[in-house]
Amino acid sequence: MSLSHLRGELRINEPLMRYTSWRVGGPSDRYYRPADGADLSEFMHRLPNEESILWMGLGSNLLIRDGGFRGTTVSVHGVLDQLRRIDDTRVFVEAGVHCARLAKLVASWGLAGGEFFAGIPGTLGGALAMNAGAWGGETWSVVESVRVIARDGAVRDLPASAFETGYRSVTAPESDLWFVAAELAFTPDHDGQAPARIRRMIAERKASQPVGKPSCGSVFRNPAGDHAARLIEAAGLKGYRIGDAEVSPKHANFIINCGHARAADIESLITLVRDTVRRTADVDLIPEVRIVGEAA
Template structure:
């Protein structure tokens, strides 16, 4: 690992840190240290980072704002690559957007709505980055990324960059091909529609207000913990099971929304994992439904 760190620093790829606490980089404010933490200073730095990681055969993963991530208290083995402000360019040409993978999804939705472009109203309250939204096929209110993505530029482990068209992204509910084969969404081209600015802004504000009223963003959290086992909804099943307010350690199922687990008092990953297991067992016993997590659980290998 030392050799990788030295090579990364010599190559001046961007910020490089050893044993960086992941609690600093997740919206849950939970997570032990990453062996190596890299925040590349641009696409070239990102490509060089990947080349060096492959040279040293170090396991890796990419993160954005960490809004959909539960990192184990023991931390993350290998390298963590963060796509941040240095990979957050934005170009708007008529109704086509080209945007960096590190760009804030909420900020993008706000800017686009004020330009009278429709298509991102659903994203008004979704935390995270554009790259993360593509990875998860993020969505709400009946829309998701698969509806607007033209193509995504993906960095592969061998250091190659390629544009992947929508039809090749293998999109489904909260899923894309990037969850099945390793790759980083470096940027995306999105198709918008011209519309009435006031109506678009009003629609997005309505979604934002709904989220503020129904979701507990006053505590560190990661958004929805479980995927909806359609046609059922995870939050409703949890609430009907009387689990609102259920607490282990510093983590608690929100009193406001059953599908949110909040960090109320310096929660550990093991607290959240224990609640997740309890919910899965309770819902399986009561409804014979398997509850799959929407958040990604990252454990250090033994």
């Protein structure tokens, strides 16, 4: 692949553990951080069609195996970071914007309905890809349209209605599309309490979740009518460890890296939790986390 005229940064055999919230993972064959959206389009256009691509924001809800990723990782956090107001209720947000930043800025503009973004530990691109949510809110409930990029680098806008969405799931109208931006719609914050609600939510999160320790956020989806954390705790797994990977004693739906965990330890613990809850409660917990790459 020719790199002439590309303005971004390409690294070879780049360790991904430094870019994931779990702080684990082997190297990516190639790691590209584009200079901007135009550079990203040019880079995508030059990639071979058979090349595997891993799109990465903050690396939350992502487990990279210890053997690394055979392909190209594209990093958009800090690059696709535009966030601006369109009109009284709509905002334009690029995929690399941290969800917490989105929540706080929308609230400061006197808009409500975006407070839940403060509880999503990633970027908008990842939130769009999995319909991430927190505190009863979901990403696609506020999406009006999205901007996507295809393998050939072509960028186009699509209405939200072009996608099928559900609880922690999003189905695109065709394969090999990645989110680069979205238009989101909110409502006027008539009581002026959106910033206060965010502060309460963050305080509740700090009190109930292992904030500050390497994790991916919630590991499993909540099954209908129940909570994954309750089922895991009922199975006696709070504090259970494999290597340096531990089911958090503070919140059972979090797996934390106690210092030197391997991706294999975390994946083994995910499997053990699923098997145990299936055996004790007859419930199959579905992981929210995406697991990619090769074993060591």
